[in-house]
Amino acid sequence: MNLILLNPNDLTDDGHVCITDPRRLTHLRDVHRSSPGDLLTVGVQGGNMGKALLKELTAERAYFQVESLNEPPPAPLPVHLVLALPRPRMLARTLEHVTALGVKEITLLHTKRVEKSYWQSPELRPDKIYQHLILGLEQARDTQLPSVILSKGFRPFLQQQLPALLNQRRGLVAHPGMANACPRGISDPTLLLVGPEGGFIAWEVEQLMLAGCEGMHLGPRILRVETAVTALLSRLF
Amino acid sequence: MNLILLNPNDLTDDGHVCITDPRRLTHLRDVHRSSPGDLLTVGVQGGNMGKALLKELTAERAYFQVESLNEPPPAPLPVHLVLALPRPRMLARTLEHVTALGVKEITLLHTKRVEKSYWQSPELRPDKIYQHLILGLEQARDTQLPSVILSKGFRPFLQQQLPALLNQRRGLVAHPGMANACPRGISDPTLLLVGPEGGFIAWEVEQLMLAGCEGMHLGPRILRVETAVTALLSRLF
The missing domain is CATH 3.40.1280.10 (SPOUT methyltransferase, trefoil knot domain)
Structure with missing residues (x-):
C-alpha cells in the first residue's frame, strides 16, 4: 500500500478522512507502523493524490487531516x-x-x-x-x-x-x-x-x-x- | 511443463529415457494426459532439445524412446x-x-x-x-x-x-x-x-x-x- 486510496465514504463532510475498514487499519498499524503526526500519501479514487496528516489511529478508525490533494495520478497506458x-x-x-x-x-x-x-x-x-x-x-x-x-x-x-x-x-x-x-x-x-x-x-x-x-x-x-x-x-x- | 527436462539420471545406458519421480509422472498423467504413442518435447539439462516417443506410462515410471535431440536451447539474455x-x-x-x-x-x-x-x-x-x-x-x-x-x-x-x-x-x-x-x-x-x-x-x-x-x-x-x-x-x- 504505497498510497492510501480513498473512496467517497472515507471523506467526512468537513474535509477530513476517516478510515474504518480492518484491511487498511491493519496495514497502517502493522506494515506502515504509522502513528499520529505521520504525513502519508493519499489519493481519492478517480481524483488527485496528495498528503494527509494522521491525527488518530485506534483499532476502530484512522483519522486524517488532508494537507494537499493536487497531484494528478500517473498517465494510463494507451x-x-x-x-x-x-x-x-x-x-x-x-x-x-x-x-x-x-x-x-x-x-x-x-x-x-x-x-x-x-x-x-x-x-x-x-x-x-x-x-x-x-x-x-x-x-x-x-x-x-x-x-x-x-x-x-x-x-x-x-x-x-x-x-x-x-x-x-x-x-x-x-x-x-x-x-x-x-x-x-x-x-x-x-x-x-x-x-x-x-x-x-x-x-x-x-x-x-x-x-x-x-x-x-x-x-x-x-x-x-x-x-x-x-x-x-x-x-x- | 512445456518441456520434459531430463537430468543425466533419467537417461538409460541404451539411449532411452526413464522418469520415476512423482512430480513429472503426475504431470504427464494429469496435465498432459499422455499415453503411449505420444511424441513429447524433451531436453537434456545443459544440452539440446528434441522429441521422445512415450512407450510406457505407469504409476512407477515413464519410459521414452528418444527420436531427436538436435535443437539448441533458446539464447540466454546477456x-x-x-x-x-x-x-x-x-x-x-x-x-x-x-x-x-x-x-x-x-x-x-x-x-x-x-x-x-x-x-x-x-x-x-x-x-x-x-x-x-x-x-x-x-x-x-x-x-x-x-x-x-x-x-x-x-x-x-x-x-x-x-x-x-x-x-x-x-x-x-x-x-x-x-x-x-x-x-x-x-x-x-x-x-x-x-x-x-x-x-x-x-x-x-x-x-x-x-x-x-x-x-x-x-x-x-x-x-x-x-x-x-x-x-x-x-x-x-
Whole structure:
C-alpha cells in the first residue's frame, strides 16, 4: 500500500478522512507502523493524490487531516487489454500486475482453450475483481480504477465487440510463431490480445487477422500468462 | 511443463529415457494426459532439445524412446541480475519469471532495506532454489540452468564482487527518481541491479554510481519486485 486510496465514504463532510475498514487499519498499524503526526500519501479514487496528516489511529478508525490533494495520478497506458480468461489464481495476480502497470480497460475473453469451469470461479465476482484492482492501484500509486468486461463467447466478441474496439486502435495479437516481433516503445492507442495458457487456436488467430489485427511474438520462450502480459506491456509502451 | 527436462539420471545406458519421480509422472498423467504413442518435447539439462516417443506410462515410471535431440536451447539474455533479496514467496515466483525469461546469472544481495530474517528462509535452501529454476526452464522450454549466488553483505559485494561484475558489462541500477529512463532493446552485456521493496537507500545508490553504474527508472509507478524485474528485462532486451 504505497498510497492510501480513498473512496467517497472515507471523506467526512468537513474535509477530513476517516478510515474504518480492518484491511487498511491493519496495514497502517502493522506494515506502515504509522502513528499520529505521520504525513502519508493519499489519493481519492478517480481524483488527485496528495498528503494527509494522521491525527488518530485506534483499532476502530484512522483519522486524517488532508494537507494537499493536487497531484494528478500517473498517465494510463494507451491500451485496451483483451485477455483470454486465465485460471483463477493467475487471474488474480495478473489483474494486480496490469493495474499497477497502468492498464485501464480490460476484457476477459472466452476462447477455445479456456477451461469453461474458470467462468464459475469466485475470483470473477465483481467484489473479488474490485479487490485486486484496488491492490494494483495502491501498489503503483494510482487512483483511476480500470474497467473489466467479461466476454464469455469468442464469436459474439468477434462480431459485436471487436469492430468497435479496433476503431482508432491498432490491434496486436500476441501469438507464438507470428512473423513479426513485438514492437517497442509505441504510443498508438492499442488493442492488445493475449491468448490462454495453450494459446489461441489457428482459427481464432485467423479471424482476428481478418478483422484487422496484426500478429506478433515475444520470442521462442513460452511464458506464463502473467509473465507474458507484463513483458508485452513493458516492451510495447 | 512445456518441456520434459531430463537430468543425466533419467537417461538409460541404451539411449532411452526413464522418469520415476512423482512430480513429472503426475504431470504427464494429469496435465498432459499422455499415453503411449505420444511424441513429447524433451531436453537434456545443459544440452539440446528434441522429441521422445512415450512407450510406457505407469504409476512407477515413464519410459521414452528418444527420436531427436538436435535443437539448441533458446539464447540466454546477456545479463547478470543482482536482486536485493525479496521476501520468500516473492523470491520463489521471481526466480521462475526470470529463469523463464532467459536470465542465466543471478546474485541475491543483502541491502539495508532487506529484512535480515529473509536470509533464514527455507526458500533459500539450494534444493528449493533449484526447484524454482527447473520450473522456469520447463515453462520456457530451455535447458540451461541459471547460477544463483547469495551475497549476504552489501559492502563485501561492493568491494569484492562488483568490480569484476562490471568488467565488460554495462551496470544499470533501476531506481525511482533517476534522471534517465530504462533503455530499450539493448544488446550490451549488462549488470542489472534491482533494489528491495522499499528501494535502495541513497548511500547504496551513490556507491553503485561511484563504482561505475548508471541509474535509470521505469516511470512514476511503484511496482512489486516481480513485476518490475519482468518489466525491466523485457524493456531492456
